[in-house]
Amino acid sequence: MIRSLYVRIAVTFLVIVLVSISIAYYTANQLFRHDLKGQNGMEEMMITRLERLYNDSSPRSLPVFLEQVSSLQEMSIVAVNRNGLVIQVGRTSRAIVNHLSYKTVADIFEGDKARVDFVDEHSSGPPIPPAYGRLAQFGNTKWAVFIAPDHVRQVRSFQRNTFTILITLLVVGCVLILFAARYLVKPLKMMTAATTRIAKGDFSVQLPMSHKNELGELADSINKMAHSLSQLETMRRDFVSNVSHEIQSPLTSIGGFAEALRSEDLTEADRNRYVGIIKQESSRLSRLSENLLKLASLDSEHHPYEPVTYRLDRQLRDAVLSCEPTWLAKRLTVELLMEETVIKADEDQLNQVWINLLANSIKFTPEEGKISFQLSEKNGYAVVRIADSGSGIPEEERDRVFERFYKIDPSRDRTHGGSGLGLSIVKKIIDIHGGTIEIEDAEQGAVFVIRLPLKPELDI
DSSP states (O other), X not given: OOOOHHHHHHHHHHHHHHHHHHHHHHHHHHHHHHHHHHHGGGHHHHHHHHHHHHHHHOOSOHHHHHHHHHHHHTEEEEEEETTOOEEEESTTHHHHHHTOOHHHHHHHHTTOOEEEOOSOTTOSSOOOOOEEEEXXXXXXXXXXXXXXXXXXXXXXXXXXXXHHHXXXXXXXXXXXXXXXXXXXXXXXXXXXXXXXXXXXXXXOOOOOOOOOSHXXXXXXXXXXXXXXXXXXXXXXXXXXXXXXXXXXXXXXXXXXXXXXXXXXXXXXXXXXXXXXXXXXXXXXXXXXXXXXXXXXXXXXTTOOOOEEEEEHHHHHHHHHHHTHHHHHHTTOEEEEEEOOOEEEEEHHHHHHHHHHHHHHHHHHSOTTOEEEEEEEEETTEXXXXXXXXXXXXXXXXXXXXXXXTOOSSHHHHHHHTOOSOHHHHHHHHHHHTTOEEEEEOOSSSOEEEEEEESSOSSOO
16 A cells, blocks of 8 residues: 555656656557548549559560559559559558458449558557559559558657657656655645643644645644634633642642631630631632632533523613612612613523622722613614723733633733633633624723624524
8 A cells, every 4th residue: 555645646647648658649640640540631633643644654574564663652552453463662662452352343344443451450560551542544444453551750750759759758757756756745744743832832833835726725833823723822821820829729728727727825806817818718719629620611512501591681781770779888879771682592591690690790890980881783783781880801811701710901801800700701601692792982990892693593
């Protein structure tokens, strides 16, 4: 079995060249035969001229006369009289005699004309033109005369030139094929080496884009794949680092305060405070674990997605009311401007979206601030606009706020107990529903705009 692509390409091209040469030789042979046939229309006229020339000149010997004419005109001539005397001159005259039959000669003397084929026209061998015959009178004797062009030299020249050209094409083609195959295989070998490096974890591979064809497109795809894998590897390392940090921090606090509780000199007030801190850090670990499990479930292909038809405006109102103690504690004003909207979606998942976004707005909006919800329908989409009067999100950070564990101000987030997973969960749920989430420019605070299809085209 041929495994080398280089050998396969070379053998394939060689087979193509051989087939092409065979077809070219067959075509040239048929064209040559056709050309010879076009030259065979003068035989009958030539017999008439022979008859007239002989009778006008009255040579002493018919064989000598025919020999001279054959030499001058490059023709093979066979003459047969009623007594069975045969005169043959020319290179192919023997072949004509060998193919003559008694009936053919008899038909000539009866006034018919004849054609003698001595090679099948469909043969791939050297073309030999047929002989034509009719009755002729030389002096007082009638002869059955057969005449054929003597193309032996032309046939040999045709064969020699044709074979020379075809062999030259074969040799030159084979040499060029070897170089062409190497030229084609070289970038593929480079790509193989590149993919091997990628498989070993080296994502710094960059293939040259010298080909603007399919190979160039393949090289570009490999470069993009390496870049994407590099980003994924970076994200994986950041993810592990962030998870380790988020888990290590509360664990350190829990361990430290648990050790402090062993002290016998600890007052009751300090003991209660340490227990409260341990409980707070435990809750933080629990939320982190819950969010990680939620993201893992959303990332899986088997995450439950159960769309139902319900009133979106009522769901938003219920989400605001469920968080009422939190925003009342900060004396926030929550404004609801919503149209009656019916949507088909997974109610539990979208409820998670509104709770997360509202919790962020409450968290980062100062006391006596304002949060507004606006809901409208536009072009088959439900458009939800959530705005707050908080510190806002810098424009250069907006493309990254949906990344996992990303924090605009890590120290601020630690104060509020955030892990940087809330907006990632929001983005994932909205993507599952075929919607979009964007951050708009605002003079103050942050403005999230969510667009969800009222009726998804395909239920997942």
